[in-house]
Amino acid sequence: MAGGQDITDRLSMACTVCKSGPLEKIHYVTHILGKRHQKNLKNRSKALKKDEMSRTLHVTGFKKDTPLETLVGTFYRYEVVNISPFLSYCFMELKSRQTVQKCLDDEHFIGLQKLKVSLRHQSQATGSSSPLRLNWRAQMALKQTISSAQSQWHAIDALVKSIELKTEHYEQREFLRQTLENFLRPDFPVAMACVFGSSANNLGFVGCDVDLYVHLGVDPWSEGTKAQKESKARDLTWYLARKLKNSKRGYKVQAIAKARVPIVKFEDALTRLQVDLSFRNGMPIYNTQLICQYTRTHLLVRPYLMVIRYWAKIQDIAGGAQPTYLITNYGFTMLMLFYLMVRSEPLIPSVSQLKAQCPANVRGEHTIEGWDCSFGQDVTHWAGRKHNVTVLELVCEFFEYYGKFDPRKWVISPLAGRLLDKTAIKQKDKSKLPPCMEYYCSQDTDLQLDTALCLQDPFEHSYNITRGLHAGPLTEFQYKCRKAAEVCSEIISQEKPLGQLFEDVFIDESILSSIQACDSPVSKEGDVTQEEIITLDDSDEISQGDASQDEIEILDVDVTPDPEEDPHDVPSASPRASSSSSNANGNPMKKKGAGFLAKRKAEEEEIEICQANEGESSVEEIPCDEDTNDSSVEEIPNGDAGAEAANENGVAKKKSSSKSPPVAVDPQAKPEKKFFKFQMNFATVKEFTITFDGCISGGKEVMKSEDDIGYAASSLIHFILQQCLKMEVNPASSSSAEEGKRKSESPESTGSGKRIKNADGNVVNVVPTYRKVTEYRCSTENQLWVGRRKASKMVPNILNTNPLQYEMAVTQAQMANYIGHENGRCPTGAATLEFIVTVWQKMEEPSVVLVTGDSLSDEKLTRGMMMPLFLYLSYLAPNLLEKIAMYIVRTSTKR
CATH class of the missing domain: 3.30.460.10 (Beta Polymerase, domain 2)
Structure with missing residues (x-):
C-alpha cells in the first residue's frame, strides 16, 4: 500500500478493479465514472463487497450542482474506487483503509468551500446472506466445547435438525x-x-x-x-x-x-x-437422485454435507444461479462428494463405479441428449463399512484439501472418482484417461478447461459445472478453507466451541489485495452467458441490469468516444446520469441491460462494411481464420510477410493466413465505419407477399431466386418501418439501377466495378461479399419502439393471428397511450431522427440478408434514439420472419 508521501505525489494511477492503467488524473476520473468500471464493480467478489463499508467515506458540504468529476478529482490522490452521489452528500469508496485514514486526517476544499468527511456508518450486517435461525438446542450446542466424539455427534445432530427441511x-x-x-x-x-x-x-x-x-x-x-x-x-x-x-x-x-x-x-x-x-430436460432430476443416494450411502455423509453447506452459506461461498461468478450449490455439493471419493479411505463410490452396477438391459434407458444418466443403486457394501473418523474430522479434511488444491493442472471428475490431467483431456488421450472417459473422447464436444476451476459433470461429461467461477471468488474460497481448517483443528482439540466454525472470516488487507489482484469480473468467451432476466410487472420501467422483451444484441454500435475518456473505456455520455441516456430535449431514456449490449459470438463470419466514394457500396471480402474469436480483420501487408500491418487509425491487424487466398484491398475506400446491423436468413422461408394492410399470401415453395428473396426482405423491412413504427420511408436507390450503372462503366468487371493492383502488381477485380438490394431514407418523431412491450400486453395474442396484423394492432394500442399529444406523438416528439436503412444480400448465399443502419442525426440523438430503435428492429424483423413462415405453413395446411 502507498504511504502518505506516495499519496501526495501521485501523478498517475492504475484501476485494480478493471486491470487498466496507469492513467493520468483526467483519464482516471473519467474511467471511474465510466460504464465499464461500474459494471465491473457489480461483479466483484463477496470479500471485496464486505470490506467496502470500512473503506467508504461520507462526504458532504458541497453544492448540489457540483459535477461528479470535480468530487472524484478532489479525492483522486486517495485512490478513489467508486462514488455514489445523492442530492447533498455522496459516498466515496477508496482502495484501502490506509488511504481512508489519511483522507480523514486531511482537510478538503472545493474552491473556498470546506468539505465534511467522515467514515460511513455501518447500519447493517456485512453479510448479504443472513444465517438460518437456529432453535435453542442448536444454539446451546454451538456454544459448548466438544469434549468427546459422542458430544460432537450430539452437537452436529442438533445443528442439522434445526436447519433441515421438516x-x-x-x-x-x-x-x-x-x-x-x-x-x-x-x-x-x-x-x-x-x-x-x-x-x-x-x-x-x-x-x-x-x-x-x-x-x-x-x-x-x-x-x-x-x-x-x-x-x-x-x-x-x-x-x-x-x-x-x-x-x-x-x-x-x-x-x-x-x-x-x-x-x-x-x-x-x-x-x-x-x-x-x-x-x-430431466437431467437435473438424475443429478438430484444421485446426490440423494450419496447422502444415504453412509451414516457420516449427510451430516458432513450439511455442516459444510451451512458454513458456505454463512461465508457467502456458494449460491444459486445468481451471481454467476460464484460456485453454484450443485457444484459445491459435488466438490464435497468428490473429496469423499479421493480420501485415503473412500466413504462413497465414484459415479463410474455406480454405473458399472447397472444391469446391461437397463443401460441406455435413461439417456438425455446423448448422455447416459443411469447408475446403480445398491450401496449396501459401502453402508456397512466402518471408518475411524468423526464428522468434524471429515469437515477439517475437506477444508485442508481444497485450501491447498491447485486448480491449474487438474480437472475434478466425480465420474472417475479422481483428478484428471487437463492436457490429457484436451488431447483426448485415451491412454492417459480412465475407461469411463472413453465415451467423452468419442464426442465432438469438449470440456471447457480455460476456467478458474474445472469440475466435470458426472453425467454430461463435456459440461464444466464451475465454468462461471471467477479467480477472485476461488481465491477467497481457498483462503476461507485454510482458516476454517485451523478453526476445526482447535475445535477438535477442545480449544474452541463448535460455533467458532460458523463465524464470519475476517479478510485482512493483504488477502483482500490478493483477491482483488486475481479477480477478473469481466466475462470471457466461454464463460457462462449473461442471462436475460426480465421482470414481468405492471410497469414498463427497466431496472439496471435487466432487459425488456424487445431488447436483443446487435453486432456493432457506433459510439464515438470522448477525447478525454480512458482509451480503453467508453463511459456514458453523462457521468452523473450514467444509468440513462437522453434525447435532444434532455428527457431521460430507459437504459438497456448490459447483457444484450455485449457483442454476441456470430454464428457466421464477421462482416465488415466500408462506405465507398460517390455513394457506391463496395463490400470487401477479407478471409478470416474460422477458429479465431478475434474481431480484428486480416490484411495482406505491403512490406515484409512477417510484419504487422496497421489501418489508418493505427490499429494493428493480423497478417494474412497462408491458407487464405490473396484479395485486393480498395485504397480509395474510406476508413471503416461501424453500422447498426443484423442478419436474417431466408433459407427455409416459402414465397410470400405482404400487402399494405398486413395481409400475407403465398407459401407455395421455398424461395431460391435471388431477386425474390431481396424483394421479400425489402418488403418486410419497409412494412416494419412504415406500418409498425409509423415512419416516413422513402426509397433512396434500387439494386437494378446500380447494377446497370456498374456494368455500363466496366463491362469486364464483376461486382463493384472497381479494379486495383494487388501486392504483386497485377490488376484484379474487387469482388464484394454483399450486394445492395435497396436503401431507405427514414425520418420519425415517434418513438414507438420505446415502451412497446407494455403496449403488447394490451393486445390479445391469439395463436392463429396474422403476425403482421398483430404488430399493427400493437402499434394502434401504443398510439392510444399518447392521446393528448399532437398527432399521437410521444412526449419527446420534438426530436426528429433521420437515418438510412440498407438491405444487403450475400453474393454466394442469397438467402442471407443483412440489414444495416446509419444515423444522419447528431451524436446525441444517435445514442438516445437510434440505438434502442435498432435493438428493437433487430429483434422484431427476424422474429416476424420466422412467424411469417410458421403462419404460411399453418394456413396452407388448413386449405
Missing part, C-alpha cells in the same frame, strides 16, 4: 408440484412436474427455493437451426411467464429466457414459496 415442508412442496401440474395441463395435456435440487436431494435448508422441472410434451430443441431452437425456447419461456402472471398464480415473475437452461422465476401465490421452473 416433514411439513416436503408436504408443502408436493402440494405445489401437484397444483402447478394441474394448472398447466389445460394448455399442455401431458404436463408432468418434478421437484429437484435442494428441496429433493435430502440436503435442503428451511426456506430454500423450489426447483421444479416440468415436462410439457413440447421440445423447442428438437429440430431447426440453433437460432430457431433458441427462439422457440424463448417464446415458450415467455408464454409460461405470462400465463403465471396473468392468472395471478405467480407474483414477481421473471423470465430468464436466454440462459443455457431457460427458467421462469416466481413466487407461488398459494404456498408463498420461491419457485424456479425449467423445462429443458
Whole structure:
C-alpha cells in the first residue's frame, strides 16, 4: 500500500478493479465514472463487497450542482474506487483503509468551500446472506466445547435438525408440484412436474427455493437451426411467464429466457414459496437422485454435507444461479462428494463405479441428449463399512484439501472418482484417461478447461459445472478453507466451541489485495452467458441490469468516444446520469441491460462494411481464420510477410493466413465505419407477399431466386418501418439501377466495378461479399419502439393471428397511450431522427440478408434514439420472419 508521501505525489494511477492503467488524473476520473468500471464493480467478489463499508467515506458540504468529476478529482490522490452521489452528500469508496485514514486526517476544499468527511456508518450486517435461525438446542450446542466424539455427534445432530427441511415442508412442496401440474395441463395435456435440487436431494435448508422441472410434451430443441431452437425456447419461456402472471398464480415473475437452461422465476401465490421452473430436460432430476443416494450411502455423509453447506452459506461461498461468478450449490455439493471419493479411505463410490452396477438391459434407458444418466443403486457394501473418523474430522479434511488444491493442472471428475490431467483431456488421450472417459473422447464436444476451476459433470461429461467461477471468488474460497481448517483443528482439540466454525472470516488487507489482484469480473468467451432476466410487472420501467422483451444484441454500435475518456473505456455520455441516456430535449431514456449490449459470438463470419466514394457500396471480402474469436480483420501487408500491418487509425491487424487466398484491398475506400446491423436468413422461408394492410399470401415453395428473396426482405423491412413504427420511408436507390450503372462503366468487371493492383502488381477485380438490394431514407418523431412491450400486453395474442396484423394492432394500442399529444406523438416528439436503412444480400448465399443502419442525426440523438430503435428492429424483423413462415405453413395446411 502507498504511504502518505506516495499519496501526495501521485501523478498517475492504475484501476485494480478493471486491470487498466496507469492513467493520468483526467483519464482516471473519467474511467471511474465510466460504464465499464461500474459494471465491473457489480461483479466483484463477496470479500471485496464486505470490506467496502470500512473503506467508504461520507462526504458532504458541497453544492448540489457540483459535477461528479470535480468530487472524484478532489479525492483522486486517495485512490478513489467508486462514488455514489445523492442530492447533498455522496459516498466515496477508496482502495484501502490506509488511504481512508489519511483522507480523514486531511482537510478538503472545493474552491473556498470546506468539505465534511467522515467514515460511513455501518447500519447493517456485512453479510448479504443472513444465517438460518437456529432453535435453542442448536444454539446451546454451538456454544459448548466438544469434549468427546459422542458430544460432537450430539452437537452436529442438533445443528442439522434445526436447519433441515421438516416433514411439513416436503408436504408443502408436493402440494405445489401437484397444483402447478394441474394448472398447466389445460394448455399442455401431458404436463408432468418434478421437484429437484435442494428441496429433493435430502440436503435442503428451511426456506430454500423450489426447483421444479416440468415436462410439457413440447421440445423447442428438437429440430431447426440453433437460432430457431433458441427462439422457440424463448417464446415458450415467455408464454409460461405470462400465463403465471396473468392468472395471478405467480407474483414477481421473471423470465430468464436466454440462459443455457431457460427458467421462469416466481413466487407461488398459494404456498408463498420461491419457485424456479425449467423445462429443458430431466437431467437435473438424475443429478438430484444421485446426490440423494450419496447422502444415504453412509451414516457420516449427510451430516458432513450439511455442516459444510451451512458454513458456505454463512461465508457467502456458494449460491444459486445468481451471481454467476460464484460456485453454484450443485457444484459445491459435488466438490464435497468428490473429496469423499479421493480420501485415503473412500466413504462413497465414484459415479463410474455406480454405473458399472447397472444391469446391461437397463443401460441406455435413461439417456438425455446423448448422455447416459443411469447408475446403480445398491450401496449396501459401502453402508456397512466402518471408518475411524468423526464428522468434524471429515469437515477439517475437506477444508485442508481444497485450501491447498491447485486448480491449474487438474480437472475434478466425480465420474472417475479422481483428478484428471487437463492436457490429457484436451488431447483426448485415451491412454492417459480412465475407461469411463472413453465415451467423452468419442464426442465432438469438449470440456471447457480455460476456467478458474474445472469440475466435470458426472453425467454430461463435456459440461464444466464451475465454468462461471471467477479467480477472485476461488481465491477467497481457498483462503476461507485454510482458516476454517485451523478453526476445526482447535475445535477438535477442545480449544474452541463448535460455533467458532460458523463465524464470519475476517479478510485482512493483504488477502483482500490478493483477491482483488486475481479477480477478473469481466466475462470471457466461454464463460457462462449473461442471462436475460426480465421482470414481468405492471410497469414498463427497466431496472439496471435487466432487459425488456424487445431488447436483443446487435453486432456493432457506433459510439464515438470522448477525447478525454480512458482509451480503453467508453463511459456514458453523462457521468452523473450514467444509468440513462437522453434525447435532444434532455428527457431521460430507459437504459438497456448490459447483457444484450455485449457483442454476441456470430454464428457466421464477421462482416465488415466500408462506405465507398460517390455513394457506391463496395463490400470487401477479407478471409478470416474460422477458429479465431478475434474481431480484428486480416490484411495482406505491403512490406515484409512477417510484419504487422496497421489501418489508418493505427490499429494493428493480423497478417494474412497462408491458407487464405490473396484479395485486393480498395485504397480509395474510406476508413471503416461501424453500422447498426443484423442478419436474417431466408433459407427455409416459402414465397410470400405482404400487402399494405398486413395481409400475407403465398407459401407455395421455398424461395431460391435471388431477386425474390431481396424483394421479400425489402418488403418486410419497409412494412416494419412504415406500418409498425409509423415512419416516413422513402426509397433512396434500387439494386437494378446500380447494377446497370456498374456494368455500363466496366463491362469486364464483376461486382463493384472497381479494379486495383494487388501486392504483386497485377490488376484484379474487387469482388464484394454483399450486394445492395435497396436503401431507405427514414425520418420519425415517434418513438414507438420505446415502451412497446407494455403496449403488447394490451393486445390479445391469439395463436392463429396474422403476425403482421398483430404488430399493427400493437402499434394502434401504443398510439392510444399518447392521446393528448399532437398527432399521437410521444412526449419527446420534438426530436426528429433521420437515418438510412440498407438491405444487403450475400453474393454466394442469397438467402442471407443483412440489414444495416446509419444515423444522419447528431451524436446525441444517435445514442438516445437510434440505438434502442435498432435493438428493437433487430429483434422484431427476424422474429416476424420466422412467424411469417410458421403462419404460411399453418394456413396452407388448413386449405
